[in-house]
Amino acid sequence: MTRRTFLAAVSAAGSAFAATEPKPFGAVPSARQLAWHRLETTAFLHFTVNTFTDREWGLGDEDPNVFNPARFDADAIVEPLAAAGMTGVILTAKHHDGFCLWPTATTEHSVRASGWRGGKGDVVGEIAAAARRHKLRFGVYLSPWDRNQAAYGKPEYIAIYRRQLTELLSDYGPIFEVWHDGANGGDGYYGGAREKRTIDKNTYYDWPGTWELVRRLQPEAVVFSDVGPDVRWVGNERGIAGDPCWATYDPVGADGGPASPGNVREKDSPTGTRHGTRWLPAECDVSIRPGWFWHEAENARVKTPAELVELYFVSVGRGANLLLNVPPNRDGLLSSEDIASLEGFGRWRRSTFGRNLAAGARITATNARERFGPQHLLDGREDTYWATDDATVRAEGVFEFARPVTFGVVRLREAIAFGQRVDAVAIDRWDSGDWRQFAAATSIGPRRLIRLDRPVTAGRLRLRVTEASASPVLSEFALFAEPA
């Protein structure tokens, strides 16, 4: 080979290499997690005997007849959620009190024993069907702690719990998320024993066995708990993700030992673990009211649209999903206060995100990997991206606008199929002959929203990846203006 053909071969190999996709970095999301990330905001429905007894945790000895939502209307519950942009709904099929909202064969303590609709009602079935009609996905919360069950605390209960899960995952169509909370207060009715029962959170439930069942019955469903395996609790019930909030996480138990649902070192959950070995993104569960269940006394304390917007920024805006609880009332409907807040929030979302002000910008970059150029930041697609050469971790993109744009929100996304690679970014505007930084952020992952203190007007912007653990792979740069 002459020197010339050798060099030609090297450069051909080099560009062929650069034209290939970047290699994934660290832990990456599964297909079911990728689908879950797209949901962004989902709704929680806390509804059971507690709604009628004015409690947050039922004792387990409630008369099933107290459950009597005379005007229950699943469509009227789901419609306002859909209008607010919720993409899924998770119902408390069974809360800690053990009352089952579907006609289960596993216990007498269910809607079948209630006078509501002559014992023929099925809240799970009706919410699932309404969700389908409104194009929302449907998920179930099945409390592991059961204060009604005589067998609770004994090995037999695990079989009952799995039978309940089997019914829910077999009879109600596709399930997008299975939600296991970690609470357990010990004392309960337990079939009349009325005593305190303690269980070993790490071993009693044999979680791996239950998750295997979920995988078999609903392979596309994500499983939520303090430790995943697919989605993690964010570590607080205020709806606030950490900043940074890494999608990777290696949970440890409260005492530093092995973790399990109900036994996790909560202070790690909001941020996750940078370079953790598992992709285990955060979900921010929070109620639109002070309590999880509906209480008349809290009708005047429903979060305002502005508070919901703020929650959106500190959850979704940090790469987590928001799971917003909107509890049905004793009629079996959402209260007008909650509906009004949802409407305000929905209006804000539509008016803010309806138009990407960065679309149409001319964009150049300091480095790009052949066909993975920076134009992909603006094409509105999540399967295309701007990537740099493997060795280039710091890179800049410059956006030039035909006419100056005024915006108050910036949205960035990594192409997370390639892992979470970027550690920090900064954004500058061109002003009087110089670049001036006006925004910065750390973790991005599936998305990062930066809400500016006041709107910025600029004809030229610069996005700088200031720190990355691997060559950046970004799929979106977008600008939005909030309504006045």
Ligand code: FUL
């Ligand atoms: C917790 C429960 O104890 C609360 O009642 C509520 O269901 C919340 C979402 O999870 O663990």
